[in-house]
Amino acid sequence: MKKSTRFLYLLTVWTLFGFPPFFIDSRADDGQTPPAVTPAITYRLTMPEPQTHYFEVEMTLSGAATATGARKNGYYDIRMPVWTPGSYLIREYAKNVEGFTAMTGGQAVRSEKIRKNTWRVYTSADNLTIHYRVYANELTVRTSFVDIDHGYVTPAGMFMYHDALKAQPLRVTVEPYKEWKAVTTALKPVAGQANTFEAPNFDLLVDSPIEIGNQRTFGFTAAKVPHTVAMYGLTSYDEKRLAADYTRVCETAASVVGEHPCENYTFIVHHIPPGGGGLEHLNSTTLEVTRSAYDTEASYKRFLSLVAHEYFHLWNVKRIRPIALGPFDYENENYTHLLWLSEGCTSFYQEYILRRAGFYTPDAYLSLVAYQINQIENQPGTRVQSAAESSWDAWIKGYRPNENSDNSTISYYSKGSVLGTLLNLAILSGSNGARNMDDLMRYLYQEYYKKQQRGFTDEEFRRAAEQIAGRSLDAFFNVGVNSAEPIDYNAYFNAVGLQLVNGAGKNGDGFLGASTAVTNGRTVVREVRRGSGAYEDGLNVGDEIVAIDQVRVGDDLNRLLAGRPVGDTLNVLVNRAGLLRRINVTLGANPLVSYRLEPVSNPTDAQKSLYRKWLYIN
Template sequence: MISKRTALRLIFLLWICLITSSFLQAAPQISYTVSMDEPHTHYFDVQMKVSGYKKQYIDFKMPVWTPGSYLIREYARNVEAFSAKNSKGQALKWEKVNKNTWRVSSNSADEITVNYKVYAFEISVRTPFLDASHGYIQPAAVFMFVKELMATPATVTIKPYKEWNQISTGLSAAATDKFVLKSPNYDVLVDSPIEVGTHKIMEFTVQNIPHRVAMYGEGNYDEKRLLADMKTIVEEVTGIFGEIPYEHYTFIVHNLQSGGGGLEHLNSTTLQTGRWNYGSEAGYSGFLSLVAHEYFHLYNVKRIRPKALGPFDYENENYTTLLWVSEGITSYYDDYLLRRVGLSSPDEYLYTATGNIGTIENAPGNKVQSAAESSFDTWIKYYRPNENSNNTSISYYTKGAILGMLLDLEILNNTQGQKSFDDVLRLLYNEYFKKQKRGFTEAEMQAAVEKVAGKSLNDFFQKYVYGTEPIDYNQYLGYVGLKLINAGEGKNEPYLGANTSNTNGKLMVTSVMRGTTAYESGLNVNDEILAIDNYRVNDDLNRIMATKKVGDKINILINRAGILQTLETVVLKNPNISYRMQRVANATPQQEALLAKWLHM
């Protein structure tokens, strides 16, 4: 016989075991398997297995966009051959309940396996791609999710095609098999593209942390020089923040016939460039600027982020007015970083900055759309430009880069060179990412800049960020002994203001700039220009216009939808300004000191 006390103890232990067993059985598990047996067909075969999640039905969803690229891309459009079964291999009923949701009648089965195919043949950093040479998995477009299980860890098994022996990703291996990966949750999975094939892998270390460069395709790069320069950029960026917030980092580089662009991720990035761009200094510098931009994003947007950008809603737009910070400030730093580490000269950087100013100031849309509005409307405008976009909108990348430069100069001047925009970034990183573990609001971002600058900047934000008032560039450039001038001052050049293309021997209008001769005459996109003042026009439009004078009356003969029309108008002056940045005469010692500080001379 056992004592009553011992019996109670046994009952208690049995109860604990039952509870523990019940808990363990209830913990959901998720796994994915991706195969690519026929890469020439451009189909990824995906299997998703969910166990320990007993429901009458389970909704399997495909994201409609991917973080960092703010456009609804409808990834579900490339999904086909969906099916579902239970652990016994029995087929389960399912139905499509909306554009990106497959509802499976699971009948409380302990394990559900769904299979589907993803067509992947669009070359971009935002979309998956598969052909006979390699596979690129853009996770948001390949992996489905169950909304209630997004915090559940997952394993990802990649089954590469035949002799493909390389895999590169920000995810870590789950075990000794490098093709079996692990993700702590769905957000990290979406933020970790995967390159599979026979690509070359190069590596450098910073603070004993590996940085891998996965090179798909041939390129005329100098491996030693490229790795050294990429390392220099990484060291400069991490030096701003004082720490490296990852255990390893992966650069996936696609060397293509043409094209370019990049997309940032938590501890990786995908970069695309022309395979022969490395051979010219301009092309090489452009690639390094792209490297700097996407790498800088690992802090600015992946960790220092607007409140709206996380946790993400993968089924709807995530609106924010702060992309001029996330993308624009990053655009300021991508070229500025090259100057800071000596990969470009002071004059080269100033030339780039002047080009940014010209791009914005010569766009009629600069008088229509603010930087904040451009950010908010990116979902419907930035990625969907039309022939009138230049008249109605601006890029938050370019306008944000300008605003970042001006704020940096304001901080430098008001703190006598003791602080810079670096300090704003550190404040945001430490306060909101590390301490409060959240994104920041518009007011908090402005407050951070003002705290570092030591003054109110409300006028700056109201006029230039939320408004469209003309910027007094020379106020800020004057702090460092520079001034912006109109290199074409006094010129009275005639200007049509229409872009054209020669299509099958026809000179077709492709866009018309507001406030120009073409705009005021009523010239339309898709008009065919036949003659000016009875002289036939072919590819000599600009030459003919150069013979005119501002104020001249001209007749433009056009073909509009098969009807010949004559537009009578007056030639207007070219409204575009050719900007040049130069030093002021007799700069003060303070101006010289701040210029040297700013440009790291």
């Protein structure tokens, strides 16, 4: 999600010329001007008592006083990131740090914490060694974890940095717990030094998670690039089939842009009871799936969909990116209106890739598209928050949902996925089938990532999309992206001979508008839908519905509501915070839609041709 010019330069130099990762100008000090110094930063990561959930970190800065200003100021400011790229929430990683100490020349030096994530070390010495411990007991793709079975490191929450040294090369040595044999990471190994890795800058370190333990690994080659898969957790799978399907997904994803940017790629896969999704990195990803992910065709395709999503981030986000998403500010929110593109259109591509790779039939893909439209159209928040606003507010709303979120927000993932489908259709129809969304991705990759070596602005993205489409996209951007107005879906689907039809029946049954959950025989309101009778008449989240029209509900609310007509008024007895009260609620019409895609009558040859191109039907 970040791409620094210095990283590209250093990586190229190291690869082509084999320069060492650290270099210090050894010219003699003339007593007037300090010699030019490139400081060496090294980290040593240990976990001597994994059952306590602690990692221990030793950070060493060599020849750093001049570069950091410590020689002049008399101190170093050492910081811990507050978030990790790809997960747009301030996570306050410093809350897990304890035991911060600093030494130079074998002697302890004074340090103090001056803000929530910053420690000031009072010394002007060139060489500084810092020790601290990190509590790690949350196994997600965006946090660190260690127990007696394995360790997982999200580097943003493990390794500290100095602002002036973020662009300098560094090394990490991992010392696994005595019973563990494997370390898996996309970081470049240092020849001849066990479990030691290097990176050209702090950004790449943050972008390289580390799995430590006894994980099983296997490999495959896709798009001429070697791939490694590290599997943690008890599960059963057919390695041959899995490797073959990984290959199909990865090669289809690579065909979108037509160029693979990596020398190698690493999948870290955790098999844990709740699953949990994935997080993309520059040349790796971490996936969390259930232990039964490979057991059925349905769950297996969901797994492959996750693989396709995180893998396509190699291009969309990590290299094709809004200008705000790199280089990163690790202390503050990094705002953009384009997460609907970065994440949502990646969600679009995850299913489009599986269709193109042959995992979905055309009909199955159409069902998925209709499902995604139903998903956003049945959420009241789609008429409140635009995709652009959803992207901007990710930091305060996207990762912090509450009982009113469905009423007031829309996910930039789900709305963005639908917008990706519509933009693809707009480009197809605007170019008479000559181009599609792939051409836009290729243009952005070549123009901004490779040529200008930066991200793009909102306006630059819009100009690029219209250039590739060969037409104005006012309706797409003004309505679909930047407003919460209803979208005219059939204006897009007509080009491929399809129409969106609402199959929801109107049977006259009344709609309450309260989502409930049953706990120990008690029916409790969990959400109240905006505009419904429950919303307008005052049912609240947290209310226990005790009785309706004098009849006790228990766990059988649906039976009591069955057959009640629109306009019927219910006398609802609720327990609210220990007090009983009666509320009259009038049932409304059911607002939920059930869209499906159907062929138009008598499609033209042009519509049939675009349909085949859209769905890659030979």
